[in-house]
Amino acid sequence: MPQGYTPAQRWLHWIIAALILPMIVAGLVMVQSGLPRALQNALFIGHKNIGTLVLILVALRLALRLRRGAPALPETIPALQRRIAEVSHATLYALMLLLPLSGYIRVRAGGFPIEALDRLGIPTLVPRSDTLATAAKTVHEYGGYALMALLLAHIGAAIHHGLRRDGLWARIWPPQG
Template sequence: MFAKIHDARLRLRRRADLHQQSKGTMNSERYDKAAIWLHWVVAAMVLAQFATGWLWGFFERGSEPRFYLFRIHIVIGTIILVAAVLRTGWRLTHPAPPLPAEMRPAHVVLARLTHGLLYLAILVQPVLGLLTITAFGKSIGRWPRDLHLSLSYIIALIVAVHVAAAFWHQYLRKDGLLLRMVPRRVPRT
């Protein structure tokens, strides 16, 4: 089964590569505009989730500010889930640019592991959050809520590693890896 999924994914990637090459826009050094846009939108929403989740703890249960923060948290989480599905679909059909050839094999494994965990997190965390607030979720106990909370700390750690690695590549290794995901500025005329 996994071999069939892997083969289908490779076929989709080849098709996407041929499509990009036929348009004359293949750029193996940078992510495409859609991938960059989805990355930064999801990143901003994840930061907003950390902020709302942390801030509502400062307000009493049943208070209006806590209610609004909770509602904002639910809405953003739902949008993250939709964006995560779009982003995962896009990533499966539009391959990432290759990592620098001089990267050590262990660093390549760590980069792929971190990215895989981030994709998994942006898919699983909203589902757990939505499960937590539903009648079905409440009927199966506190584990969805507890796992949602615990996973938020793990996600914060993975995000910190991801950001630290991006800065390490950009400012210590100076290999320009960060620039692959930074939106390009359009020069003013």
């Protein structure tokens, strides 16, 4: 069990957070009716392309976690809270993979571009299918709501531990230098 998170793990945590939080806002806004077409298009394009970056960064972060592990929680944390932390972190990782993947499937199966991937010449990996696009859209939507709820709990727990000054906040805060 490692003593702490590596600088790479810490930076990935905060970079991914800085990408996901505005993605949630964009995701909620871009589907509203009555938006100016130019704004809606910009939000969709940004959401798709940043989602692709999030998928890559989350895969890297997960690989680091699987390879290195995560530091143990202090013994002062009750067993139930440890279990909740374990399940919530596993669920966060699952959702951070599921959302970009379901978004990718929804967009590609719906016949839409992902501009960054198209510019790189990366082929579409799913067939054109309205049924598949609709199913992926549903997964993406409800997964997004689940992620929002879990992120609120995660942020609440982080604030709780920061106020308690129990050392958990310092483990993930970006390293100096």
